[in-house]
Amino acid sequence: MADLFATLWQTLNSGLPILLLHFVTTLVLLALGAALYMVITPFNERELIAQGNIAAGLALSGALVSITIPLAATLATNHIWLDIMLWGIIAILVQLLTVTIATVLFRGFRSAIEQGNIAIAAVLVGVQLAIALLNAGAMVG
Incomplete structure (x- = not known):
């Protein structure tokens, strides 16, 4: 029993130290991705969410999940810290490019979110999640 x-x-x-290093690294990447997302969007998420804007909350939640999905795939398939960092940064860039393209394609995106248009927020979340799943699949494939 003592041997066990x-x-x-x-x-x-x-x-455990390796697990913690990889987990904390991924959390930092998630925070970085979320911060960059809030910088590139044409509206102030924090202000809108504080005002009770459900569309802004939905859009930000979708961004968090869509950044997390490929980060989780990277974390699950890489055992080297540098690989997790490299592929994690690439995952974030793909997701940020996705939201940038989506905001350009949806005319009036900013005003729609600011007015609480949940439908456009739901479409944005769907686009982000679809790309996140493809992004994650490409990273593990």
Whole structure:
């Protein structure tokens, strides 16, 4: 029994620091991606959400999930920290490009979100999630 506990302890001592490093790295990438998303969108998410704007909350939530999906795929398939960083940054850039293109294609996007248009926010979330799933699939494939 002592051997079992010694083995478990050794496994935790060697694996836990790596797990924490990779997890924290991915959390930092998620925060970076979310911050950049809020910089490139043509409206102020924080202000609109504070005012109770559901469309802005939905759009930001969709962005968070759509950034997280390829980051999770990167985290699950790479065991080297530098690979997680590199592919994580690429995943974020793809998602930011997606939202940039979507805001250009949807005329009046800013005013629609500011007016609380949930339909356009839902379409944006759908586009972001679709690209996120393809992005994640490409990264693991």
